[in-house]
Amino acid sequence: DAKTTQPPSMDCAEGRAANLPCNHSTISGNEYVYWYRQIHSQGPQYIIHGLKNNETNEMASLIITEDRKSSTLILPHATLRDTAVYYCIVRVAWGGADGLTFGKGTHLIIQP
Amino acid sequence: NAGVTQTPKFRVLKTGQSMTLLCAQDMNHEYMYWYRQDPGMGLRLIHYSVGEGTTAKGEVPDGYNVSRLKKQNFLLGLESAAPSQTSVYFCASTSSGLATYEQYFGPGTRLTVT
Numbered sequence: 001d002a003k004t005t006q007p008p009s010m011d012c013a014e015g016r017a018a019n020l021p022c023n024h025s026t027i028s029g030n031e032y033v034y035w036y037r038q039i040h041s042q043g044p045q046y047i048i049h050g051l052k053n054n055e056t057n058e059m060a061s062l063i064i065t066e067d068r069k070s071s072t073l074i075l076p077h078a079t080l081r082d083t084a085v086y087y088c089i090v091r092v093a094w095g096g097a098d099g100l101t102f103g104k105g106t107h108l109i110i111q112p
Numbered sequence: 113n114a115g116v117t118q119t120p121k122f123r124v125l126k127t128g129q130s131m132t133l134l135c136a137q138d139m140n141h142e143y144m145y146w147y148r149q150d151p152g153m154g155l156r157l158i159h160y161s162v163g164e165g166t167t168a169k170g171e172v173p174d175g176y177n178v179s180r181l182k183k184q185n186f187l188l189g190l191e192s193a194a195p196s197q198t199s200v201y202f203c204a205s206t207s208s209g210l211a212t213y214e215q216y217f218g219p220g221t222r223l224t225v226t
Contacts (some may be wrong), residue, residue, distance in 0.1 A: 043219055049214075098158065098160065098202070101157075
């Protein structure tokens, strides 16, 4: 699986959009970008994933650059409950049952 | 629908003691996983299972054994606990048919070995 690089921490004001970057310059053509988050002491929670196109769901939006070497997770209206560690993970979607490879992620702190 | 549950939530062991962590899921998922998370670190895969009766090693399998006798349960055993195994243990599951490869995680077991 391709390696990812994320900033260790970020701050965002409550109510503003939180934009979390991720670099994955060695991503392969069949690898997806996944985002998970881990609220303090809880198990990680899936947020969103994408291959090439931008994706949006009820939690967030995922913007992937045209060359697929980087992506941005957007939380449109951050709340205090969005304070968590966010993990960007790259892996193939189909085939194989091996687990996810988590880095250290980005600790997002939402300020009131 | 409870999702993924883990038993116990907390445990303190003395060096050399043994214990078993239980993970249960009610989503009929084929794949199940055990991860550990040390302070300030991401999760690391210990062992996983692609179905009843099958298990495989992950990134950090030493010192652990697993069993999957029933599809809904995945057990993680520590035969002789060491202080280095102090960690938070997370279980996860997913369906082999899910293109999203979304893993569902349990709440974790906090283990301290003294």
